[in-house]
Amino acid sequence: MEKLKNLINHARQGNQDAFAELVAFYEDKVYGLSYSLTKNQVDAQDLAQEVFLQAYLAIRNFRGEADFGTWLHRITVNLWLNNHHKKKIKPVFNLDAPLETEEGKMLRLLPDSNDGPEEITVQKEFQRQVKAELKNLPPAQQTVLILREVEGYSYIEIAQILNCSVGTVRSRLNRARQCLQKKLRDLANNEGERGK
Amino acid sequence: MKKMSCRKTKKNFSAFLDSALDSQTKQVIREHLASCPACFKEFSFQQKISAALQVKENKPAPAEFTQKVMAQIVAVQKLGSKALRSQISKGNKAFLKNRKVSYLRYGFAVAVLFFLVAGTSFGLSLKYPQYSLGPFKQIIAQNKEGVAPSIPKTGLGENKKPPTNISIATNNQPKAQNKEQPETKNKENKGSPSLNKSQPASNKASGKKEGNNDHPKVAVITPETKNKNASLPSKYEPRVFLNQPRVSESKLYQIKVDNVAQAQQKIQATAKTTGVNCSNLGQQQKEGKLMGLLQIKVPVNKTQEITPQLLAVGRVYDQQSEIKDLSAKFAEVLQRYQNLIAQRQNAAPDQAKELEAQIKELESQLTTWDKEAQYQVVTLWLEE
Incomplete structure (x- = not known):
């Protein structure tokens, strides 16, 4: 902990070696969130690199009030949300996204190559469905869910990252969960109807 | 206790x-859940979703990530990151939003427009000297004397002395000559600052005719820059990139086939005969059905010819496409690249060497994107 503080202080004074050590320490954390948000390696790498570049340029403004990792995640989320708006108009194609057919949505999942009990396969497929549907939520809802469920941040930390009130976090999470639940139910109903 | x-x-x-x-x-909620099966069912579903979301995919950062980040930081610093710094200080400090400074964009757009207009008119005047006016025509005529003495010397600037600070090199030598070109140029630079004579001479030797200069390469060198160039440590010449839209397109076709293995073989054979790169991403079994995935890089100008041949293996029942517009990124890096080239012109020999390394790095990135835009990635999903 003390070592990290020292590194941050040195990096704030423009020491590149110290910043490089910070990058090495936090790269998995930042890349992990970047991947959760972008869902592909190329964009995740671009985003994570951009995060560290922005962090380097702004590290003097880091006052140490929040955890450095949380601060990096804050940059990650905001860069992603900002870029997401720019990319909005572009048609995005994802192998995991459900396929829209005349009979409703159909999952285009690559079959699991691991042999195992059927239950595990069902669970894994459900996880994939959940993550695929998560991508279809509005960016703000995706973000709050990822920060809470995947990254395990508290409401207060999420509020700090998103620069909003705890009440907003609570209501946004509620809406996001309900929305995701509805999407998954609709998907299950469509599959059920097709199976008949 | 009150019910909910x-x-x-x-x-x-x-x-x-x-x-x-x-x-x-x-406690109230627990009691409600214990007495209401419908709510309990819904809550269980929420729990299940929450558990599914909490399964974190272990995605470590790619190899040499730190080195890449630090290289990027060094590059930005050396470029003079004033723009980026001002972007951050002007923007929302709490959020560090990735806003581009709009005046940079406008400035860049104006610069691009200017270069396009200037480049096009200069290029046209090279190709059609009879229509060119003023000093340009004179310069071209002077430079091409050795190649085509028959250039009609009519026009407004005919009798004016050509400016001595401009030289023109054309790319119309055969390949062997082209390889030697940078060296020849350096020799020229060390020589007289007036119009270079060696270029027409080499043109003469190549026996090329005037009409063959398809894509003339134009270099404008002032005596000052000539002297600077002469002192440069290496003979490196930056590449010229056109700032045009660069779009990389990926397509996914889902095809029903009789036999996946045979279809894969057929596609690979087609790829081989048409000379395109085909990667077999493997086969998977699901519910007794075999599925195969192939990825082919088709040159953009050949998609209409090759793609139908690839799709002929079965019945296409779905297709999707993704378009990745590299233009903005390309333009941004190109601007950096051009800035570096400009800096290099006026740099001291030591600094010039360093700048050259950065220029080469950006050039390799630009070349990669340039190549990426030349291919369409076609993914074929074969299903029995």
């Missing part, structure tokens, strides 16, 4: 899941 309605209970599910309720409310 189903509606209110459901509203509290999210906070209940996160243990973000006071103990009394939690």
Whole structure:
């Protein structure tokens, strides 16, 4: 902990070696969130690199009030949300996204190559469905869910990252969960109807 | 204890899941769930979703990530990151939003427009000297004397002395000559600052005719820059990139086939005969059905010819495409690249060497994007 503080202080004074050590320490954390948000390696790498570049340029403004990792995640989320708006108009194609057919949505999942009990396969497929549907939520809802469920941040930390009130976090999470639940139910109903 | 309605209970599910309720409310919800099967079922589903989301994919950062980040930081610093710094200080400090400074964009757009207009008119005047006016025509005529003495010397600037600070090199030598060109140029630079004579001479030797200069390469060198160039440590010449839209397109075709293995073989054979790169991404079995995935890089100008041949293996029942516009990124890096080239012109020999390394790095990135835009990635999903 003390070592990290020292590194941050040195990096704030423009020491590149110290910043490089910070990058090495936090790269998995930042890349992990970047991947959760972008869902592909190329964009995740671009985003994570951009995060560290922005962090380097702004590290003097880091006052140490929040955890450095949380601060990096804050940059990650905001860069992603900002870029997401720019990319909005572009048609995005994802192998995991459900396929829209005349009979409703159909999952285009690559079959699991691991042999195992059927239950595990069902669970894994459900996880994939959940993550695929998560991508279809509005960016703000995706973000709050990822920060809470995947990254395990508290409401207060999420509020700090998103620069909003705890009440907003609570209501946004509620809406996001309900929305995701509805999407998954609709998907299950469509599959059920097709199976008949 | 007060009972809670189903509606209110459901509203509290999210906070209940996160243990973000006071103990009394939690107890009321627990009791409601114990007595209401419908709410219990819904809450269980929420729990299941939450558990599924919490399964974190272990995605470590790619190899040499730190080195890449630090290289990027060094590059930005050396470029003079004033623009980026001002972007951050001007923007929302709390959020560090990735806003581009709009005046940079406008400035860049104006610069691009200027270069396009200037480049086009200069290029046209090279190709059609008879229509060119003023000093340009004179310069061209002077430079091409050795190649085509028959250039008609009519026009407004005919009798004016050509400016001595401009030289023109054309790319119309055969390949062997082209290889030697940078060296020849350096020799020229060390020589007289007036119009170079060696270029027409080499043109003469190549026996090329005037009409063959398809894509003339134009170099404008002033005596000052000539002297600077002469002192440069290496003979490196930056590449010229056109700032045009660069779009990389990926397509996914889902095809029903009789036999996946045979279809894969057929596609690979087609790829081989048409000379395109084909990667077999493997086969998977699902519910007794075999599926295969192939990826082919088709040159953009050959998609209409090759893609139908690839799709002929079966019945296409779905297709999707993704378009990745590299233009903005390309333009941004190109601007950096051009800035570096400009800096290099006036740099001291030591600094010039360093700048050259950065220029080469950016050039390799630009070349990669340039190549990327030349291919369409076609993914074929074969299903029995």
